[in-house]
Amino acid sequence: MLRIEHLTKSFGTKKAVDDLSLEIKPGEICGFIGHNGAGKTTTIKSVCGILQFEEGEIYVNGHSVKADPIACKRDLAYIPDNPDLYEFLSGIKYLNFIADVFGIGEKEREERIHRYADMFELTGDLAQPISAYSHGMKQKLALISALIHDPKLIILDEPFVGLDPTASFKLKKLMRELCDKGAAIFFSTHVLEVAEKLCDKVAVIKNGRLIAFGTMEEIKGDTSLESAFFGLEEQNG
Amino acid sequence: MASFKPVFWISIRSMIATMFPRYRKSDAKTKRRLLLYILLFAYVLISVVGGEAAMFYGLAKSLGAAGYGWLYFAVVGFAVLGLCVVGGLFLTHAQLFAAKDNELLLSLPIKPGVVLLSRIASLLVLDYIFTLIVAGPAAVIWIAVNSISGVGAVFLLLSVILLPLPAMGLSMLIAWILSAIFSRLRRSNLIKLGFYLLFFVAYLYLVTNLNGYITALVSRGAEIAEAFRRTVFPLYHLGAAITQGDGVSFFIFLVCALAPFVIMTVILSSQFLKIATTNRGVRKIEYRQKRLRASGARMAFVKKELRLFFSLPVYILNGGLGGVFSVVLSVLLAVRRDLIYEMFGQTQGALPFDVPTIAALMLCLFSALSLVSAASVSIEGNTLWIARSLPVSTYDILLAKVASHSLACGVPTLIGAIICAVALGPDLIGLLALFITPIALVVTMGFAGVAINLRFPRLDWVNPVQPVKQGASILIAMLAGAALIIAPGMLYVFLLNRIMDVGFMIFLTGVVYIGISILLAMSLKDKGARLFEELGG
Structure with a gap:
């Protein structure tokens, strides 16, 4: 579902991502971990077609991000680490806007919006302007807008930040259900316990280079993901 | 007050950063763009000042000859006040009552009053720019066409320093009232727009008809001048101080200029924490499921x-x-x-x-x-x-x-x-x-x-x-x-x-x-x- 081949992205002379390759298949949840400034968000933004990159290739569901970005964006959903949304719109108008862009039928969009809004307990606030939302409510709205078009690949940058425990639990459950139905999820997190419980695969990035990538068992072995992560960091000092 | 300087500079930097293109040392293309922009900026400034000079020249000649020198500076004072209030009202409202970084700054070990004062100081910089654009050419033209005494020149200089203060006081008062009213209204944009438009059109109308008013004033003589003195007496005293070197008039103008600024600063300083943190609570809009209309x-x-x-x-x-x-x-x-x-x-x-x-x-x-x-x-x-x-x-x-x-x-x-x-x-x-x-x-x-x-x-x-x-x-x-x-x-x-x-x-x-x-x-x-x-x- 997602194939990154030798991705290199520089800002000036600094290589933010250096020759990164990985592949995520349908049904897999892949955690993306690394310290601050390691290159996680740059990789994620490159996958979503938000940042242009110099070298390498990214394929989403077989479509090249460079050659056919619109086909890629149709198949994926992206939630950034900080959900800055159109504050001049109400929640429902924002969701309707997203549904318009993805060409979702009227009945379908109503059903999906209300299903996910009920799930994340946001239905009662949908008429409110987004400017009146808390950080967590914005995060929930961003999640609903990402799920509205039934994406095949979901890219999440720190998705649990700002969510209350209930919403966080529901999101984890939903992520698993979506993958069981054939979607793939690639998400960055600093919460290693969550990654350990949720992920089928893990990618570890340091200073722009992928230092480990494999199944959860391959990466952590008999130890915890936390121990494995610190071990990898040390080895690649 | 040690924290005043950094907060003040952040406001100024943010203002300048929006006005000028981003400048990177290594980027030659951006350097050219910046240079071009500065040239365009200078061109606009020269055009504005040139237009003003032509208008003030006519006024200085006719009012000087008719013996209404004080009126000339009263008009200049009015133009400065109007420009500062109309030009800075949106920004005053946004900076003092709706700034995005209010909560961040209040979380730092800075007194709320200092946050407010630094914001006011940065807004005053803008008002001083407006004042110089209007009063600068006006003063030069008056001195060139008529004469000014030494005391008058000192009062002129001090007046230029003082003029943005009442304008700032007035802007703060209007912005405060607007904030109190509009934050309670759910759909306040239309009313806000109507208000600003009315304000802007009234100012534009007064400025475009200024010459007509002055002509009428000169032709109808002392009677109207006396009425002017009574109704907008601070501006009369401003003019009298500069053209007649009258110390009493200057003192009256000084008090009139300082009073609204000091009063508003004291009031807002005591209220700033409340202003910045109180959610005035627009009533929640209940969501009712309606048909969602699709479009391309x-x-x-x-x-x-x-x-x-x-x-x-x-x-x-x-x-x-x-x-x-x-x-x-x-x-x-x-x-x-x-x-x-x-x-x-x-x-x-x-x-x-x-x-x-x-x-x-x-x-x-x-x-x-x-x-x-x-x-x-x-x-x-x-x-x-x-x-x-x-x-x-x-x-x-x-x-x-x-x-x-x-x-x-x-x-x-x-x-x-x-x-x-x-x-x-x-x-x-x-x-x-x-x-x-x-x-x-x-x-x-x-x-x-x-x-x-x-x-x-x-x-x-x-x-x-x-x-x-x-x-x-x-x-x-x-x-x-x-x-x-x-x-x-x-x-x-x-x-x-x-x-x-x-x-x-x-x-x-x-x-x-x-x-x-x-x-x-x-x-x-x-x-x-x-x-x-x-x-x-």
């Missing part, structure tokens, strides 16, 4: 752009002022055609062109003031990632900005053209000139605005007043609009007036505007899209 992706973006435009009164007032004027003045022209004769001060036969032609020219002039798209990229700010991550081509995103600009400004222009056509009954060429050229210019300004904003974007603003009102692209788009009007005008006056009628020339200019729009659309598809994609997100 392109239309969704156009609707989104229009919603953004209509959600910000400052955006409407700065970007869409031309459209508002088009409707207002067309109605005025239709109802009171005699005004146009009055304006030219001549009889019907001696007007430079026939009335429908003048109407077409006026609509073109207002179309050149349409600046909605010139802020449309910058206004995306932190939300740029949304458009960039959605399955829509970059060209479509940019076209939506042009389309919403064209709708927001083109519809009022069209209404204005219809009113003029019905009321004035132009011939065929006049009709074409009335409908095609102003609307074509709105569209050209739409394309030009997006193209300019892509080259001079600022996405890291603190409040939306900055990109909409102070952005570099706004100034450049204004100049582009002026060039689009002046260039064909000059061509006609110096070259083409012998071979074609002015109505036909206006129509022909409209065809040229359409051509420019096509070229800009082609450039937007290629270069514009590339620039937008390079903005990151």
